[in-house]
Amino acid sequence: MIGIDKNITLAYGNGGRLMHELIDMLRSKFSNKILNELSDAAEFKVNSTRLAFSTDSFVVKPLFFPGGDIGKLAVCGTVNDISMKGATPLFISLAFIIEEGLEFSILERITSSIKQSAAKAGVLVVTGDVKVVEKGAADKIFINTAGIGVIKKYSLGTKAKPDDVIIINGPIAEHGMAILNARENLGFLSTIKSDCRNLNFEVKRCLKASKNISVMRDPTRGGLATSLNEIAYSSNLGIEVYEKSIPVRANVRKLCDVLGFDPMYVANEGKFICFVKEKDAMKVKHAIGKGTRIIGKVTSSHKGEVYLKTQIGASRILPMLEADQLPRIC
Amino acid sequence: MIGIDKNITLAYGNGGRLMHELIDMLRSKFSNKILNELSDAAEFKVNSTRLAFSTDSFVVKPLFFPGGDIGKLAVCGTVNDISMKGATPLFISLAFIIEEGLEFSILERITSSIKQSAAKAGVLVVTGDVKVVEKGAADKIFINTAGIGVIKKYSLGTKAKPDDVIIINGPIAEHGMAILNARENLGFLSTIKSDCRNLNFEVKRCLKASKNISVMRDPTRGGLATSLNEIAYSSNLGIEVYEKSIPVRANVRKLCDVLGFDPMYVANEGKFICFVKEKDAMKVKHAIGKGTRIIGKVTSSHKGEVYLKTQIGASRILPMLEADQLPRIC
Numbered sequence: 161m162i163g164i165d166k167n168i169t170l171a172y173g174n175g176g177r178l179m180h181e182l183i184d185m186l187r188s189k190f191s192n193k194i195l196n197e198l199s200d201a202a203e204f205k206v207n208s209t210r211l212a213f214s215t216d217s218f219v220v221k222p223l224f225f226p227g228g229d230i231g232k233l234a235v236c237g238t239v240n241d242i243s244m245k246g247a248t249p250l251f252i253s254l255a256f257i258i259e260e261g262l263e264f265s266i267l268e269r270i271t272s273s274i275k276q277s278a279a280k281a282g283v284l285v286v287t288g289d290v291k292v293v294e295k296g297a298a299d300k301i302f303i304n305t306a307g308i309g310v311i312k313k314y315s316l317g318t319k320a321k322p323d324d325v326i327i328i329n330g331p332i333a334e335h336g337m338a339i340l341n342a343r344e345n346l347g348f349l350s351t352i353k354s355d356c357r358n359l360n361f362e363v364k365r366c367l368k369a370s371k372n373i374s375v376m377r378d379p380t381r382g383g384l385a386t387s388l389n390e391i392a393y394s395s396n397l398g399i400e401v402y403e404k405s406i407p408v409r410a411n412v413r414k415l416c417d418v419l420g421f422d423p424m425y426v427a428n429e430g431k432f433i434c435f436v437k438e439k440d441a442m443k444v445k446h447a448i449g450k451g452t453r454i455i456g457k458v459t460s461s462h463k464g465e466v467y468l469k470t471q472i473g474a475s476r477i478l479p480m481l482e483a484d485q486l487p488r489i490c
Numbered sequence: 491m492i493g494i495d496k497n498i499t500l501a502y503g504n505g506g507r508l509m510h511e512l513i514d515m516l517r518s519k520f521s522n523k524i525l526n527e528l529s530d531a532a533e534f535k536v537n538s539t540r541l542a543f544s545t546d547s548f549v550v551k552p553l554f555f556p557g558g559d560i561g562k563l564a565v566c567g568t569v570n571d572i573s574m575k576g577a578t579p580l581f582i583s584l585a586f587i588i589e590e591g592l593e594f595s596i597l598e599r600i601t602s603s604i605k606q607s608a609a610k611a612g613v614l615v616v617t618g619d620v621k622v623v624e625k626g627a628a629d630k631i632f633i634n635t636a637g638i639g640v641i642k643k644y645s646l647g648t649k650a651k652p653d654d655v656i657i658i659n660g661p662i663a664e665h666g667m668a669i670l671n672a673r674e675n676l677g678f679l680s681t682i683k684s685d686c687r688n689l690n691f692e693v694k695r696c697l698k699a700s701k702n703i704s705v706m707r708d709p710t711r712g713g714l715a716t717s718l719n720e721i722a723y724s725s726n727l728g729i730e731v732y733e734k735s736i737p738v739r740a741n742v743r744k745l746c747d748v749l750g751f752d753p754m755y756v757a758n759e760g761k762f763i764c765f766v767k768e769k770d771a772m773k774v775k776h777a778i779g780k781g782t783r784i785i786g787k788v789t790s791s792h793k794g795e796v797y798l799k800t801q802i803g804a805s806r807i808l809p810m811l812e813a814d815q816l817p818r819i820c
Contacts, residue, residue, distance in 0.1 A: 207640070286532035
């Protein structure tokens with residue numbers, strides 16, 4: 161815990177409670193109205209133009225994994241953070257930190273993947289940077305992207321509304337388990353693919369389908385449980401989710417069971433949750449398409465807490481991620 | 491050389507010819523009109539608002555050095571890249587890659603420095619990211635910043651004009667030599683301080699003083715000689731600089747001499763060159779203030795090349811940085 165720990169441990173980067181404490185500490189340091197919004201992307205006006213701005217560094221290991229690679233992830237991560245604000249991503253920056261000795265062929269594969277993902281999302285890479293550090297001073301390659309989006313009509317906030325319905329666009333825990341499977345060479349269940357992809361067009365369809373969306377969030381580090389907790393906390397409302405409605409593919413569930421992971425805490429890179437007024441829930445579900453599920457609702461009781469209704473009808477509190485699950489998954 | 495080398499070496503990050511080849515390769519990969527401008531910052535319009543956007547990662551070693559630290563550098567680097575476009579920097583993002591085990595006290599010192607530099611430049615940190623990697627996978631801490639600025643009236647291009655006069659705002663080679671001195675614990679000439687600082691207000695004064703500025707550039711990696719070569723190349727014009735007019739402090743020159751460095755190729759972090767029509771040169775010089783020098787001019791001969799008029803009256807070509815000088819200076 162900050163103030164007790166003298167040194168930063170891996171747990172400060174895993175998306176859980178310690179990371180939130182560290183980010184809160186940093187946020188309070190730079191405190192300003194825009195930063196304090198607690199959003200994935202900053203929102204501000206320049207002249208009369210409303211913009212969204214976001215950044216992420218990518219340190220994923222291994223660099224290539226079923227369903228994606230560090231390059232694809234670097235585009236999708238920033239595109240998705242901007243999209244969650246209700247903004248249309250337009251431009252991204254691209255900065256490499258390369259360890260001396262990296263093969264050009266690897267850089268070539270990664271940049272091809274970036275190019276392809278950026279084209280798919282309809283964003284332009286407009287500026288960049290390259291740094292090279294000596295052998296042993298980095299692990300192959302790290303990538304940072306920052307992105308700018310335009311907010312056309314209205315932007316999404318960080319607060320859910322009472323009685324909002326919660327929708328997810330597909331099965332959870334695929335990215336984290338694909339990374340783990342690839343990294344550890346587990347050599348089984350190789351059918352697990354990362355869900356890494358751009359969400360901007362799905363988000364656009366949602367915003368077209370309903371004017372009553374209050375929050376969207378992509379549950380990356382810390383998984384679905386952590387994102388739900390963040391929203392319950394910032395809304396000062398309760399959240400109730402139904403275990404049986406939360407989609408998890410059989411192969412992902414099996415690997416989670418074998419290794420003792422709870423899919424609710426495993427990272428996603430192509431999923432988002434959408435909080436919408438009940439009357440528009442089916443419209444939004446339909447707009448997103450196949451695989452979309454209603455997984456819960458917002459309540460006025462249990463303020464700041466998330467409850468899970470289990471398969472057997474019991475109800476238990478679903479806390480924020482506490483212990484380290486997986487380092488370097490993004 | 492790309493295509494011959496199979497692996498990336500430190501020379502690909504040092505600001506010289508190989509780095510330019512690598513950046514050209516990447517640029518051609520993502521080719522678009524904005525990126526192809528070859529500028530330190532991208533320029534584009536969103537609605538009717540003209541913006542500048544830039545990014546840099548910082549891997550400087552050591553983290554703290556006389557005159558600055560990685561945090562100050564991370565703010566100044568991005569603020570200055572945006573300023574060189576003639577834009578007013580407004581917002582920055584801040585992304586940390588931290589090696590497990592970093593002391594909180596170091597992070598605290600760095601963030602305090604970022605806060606102070608951002609306040610001085612008048613920019614807000616509005617979004618950020620933290621990643622933690624295991625021990626040995628990074629070297630203490632790397633920082634990425636990206637920044638957004640607004641272009642109010644006109645922006646600066648990348649092309650000088652024939653007969654432009656070249657102005658510099660002070661002595662060169664201080665940053666690179668301060669880093670080297672601190673890193674190698676040379677223990678002498680400890681009076682050398684990095685020139686690391688924000689240039690946005692100086693640039694603003696220049697733009698107020700003259701409407702006839704064609705290019706500005708901050709000669710960071712690769713030093714003054716490399717920046718001059720870049721501008722000669724993109725303008726397809728010649729450049730002539732006078733050795734005796736180029737300011738180098740005595741202690742910096744001494745350390746360069748002892749270690750065999752040419753100050754023309756050593757990095758600066760608080761210097762900029764300004765190309766302006768001759769009739770406005772004195773106005774701009776006066777607007778910047780004390781220490782400002784006229785160091786050369788643009789010629790229609792020797793297209794794409796930089797010539798140095800030496801102290802003894804001879805003239806020699808000043809090529810782009812070729813061999814590695816100093817890794818990890820920013």
